[in-house]
Amino acid sequence: MSHSLRDPDRYCAVLGAEGVGLGRWHGRQHQWLGSRDFTCDATQPAWGPALDTLAALLTEHAPRGAALRVVLSARYSRFCLVPWSDAIGHPGELQAYARACFESLYGQPLDDWRIVLSPEPAGAARIATALPEALLQGLQALGVQSHLKLRSVQPYLMAAYNRCSAQLGQGDFLFVLAEPRRSVLLLAAGGAWQQVLAQGCADSDQALKALIERTCELYGEPLPQVYLHAPGRADIAELGAVQLCAAAGDADPLHAMWRAVA
Known part of the structure; x- marks a missing residue:
């Protein structure tokens, strides 16, 4: 809607x-x-x-x-990478497959959650969100x-990514959404999603920098371009070559998040 x-x-x-x-x-x-x-x-x-x-x-x-x-x-969300499968031929099968991916990742059933999948071309993994x-x-x-x-x-991950997508370009990148107390990271390479990670993170430059570095190390390739959207973080000084996306300079995270979708 x-x-x-x-x-x-x-x-x-x-x-x-x-x-x-x-x-x-x-x-x-x-x-x-x-x-x-x-x-x-x-x-x-x-x-x-x-x-x-x-x-x-x-x-x-x-x-x-x-x-x-x-x-x-x-x-309020959970995230999961849903790999491509040639065996999936029906929307109902895709939903069941995505639910199985979530249950494998989180170790518990998601019977009381609704799953939404990102639209992707054939052969590409999808980002799934459970609400x-x-x-x-x-x-x-x-x-x-x-x-x-x-x-x-x-x-908000979807809204923030859509707002910043024109800035991201077509190359490999790590998109980081740093909300208060929790960050979500989306890694894209070769024109497809490779990883989605959500975890608690302290509201400090040092903690965010460490989280980004660990994610890039796990990827095991040369550091991709890193884009950061951090609502409510008015002064980010220690993140090196990280490029900032939208809604910078607003100390109220809720106001910044609203501005990003306004």
Whole structure:
């Protein structure tokens, strides 16, 4: 689903690791409406407090009938590389194959997760994203409860990569999305995806540099061009030849993430 330009008021909510932000589009005008933090403990899924916080923001700012787009932090997603298989000939088989790849990687079933695959040419591996079904259903219910038109739900990794794709070119590269507390790395070589890695990472230049270097060492080839998208990291000083992509210079990560998709 995608939003329609005919909607007079369009809103985009960003569900971050520890907060929710909301922005508004009206014609060509962009307006950041603010953000709120939330807390959750280890006994409850993170999306529960996030949905409650989003509901409060929508009640305060979004009128009935407005269109809503939701962007999800990597905290709510799992990622997996799905290799090409000549044996796959049907979409249902591809879904089952992707689910098996996830279960092999994470060591547990993903019965309550929805899997979305990147579109790739024949012969190429795909990036698969798994999203909690309960979170998606909660967003649908919130849209109905708030009398809003839920237009799309998208992992921020996809939005950030699409925003930066023109800058990446056609060669080998490592694309790094450094969200607060968690980073996702996409490695491309020979015109195809080679690796996707998501893991916790401290919010420091040193930790991010070490993560990038380890990933390149595991690849075992000459260092590819590294592109970094780091919402909320206003000053990155120690990463050498890394090229920065979009949304630099904004100290509020939720605002930076919203700007990247606005």
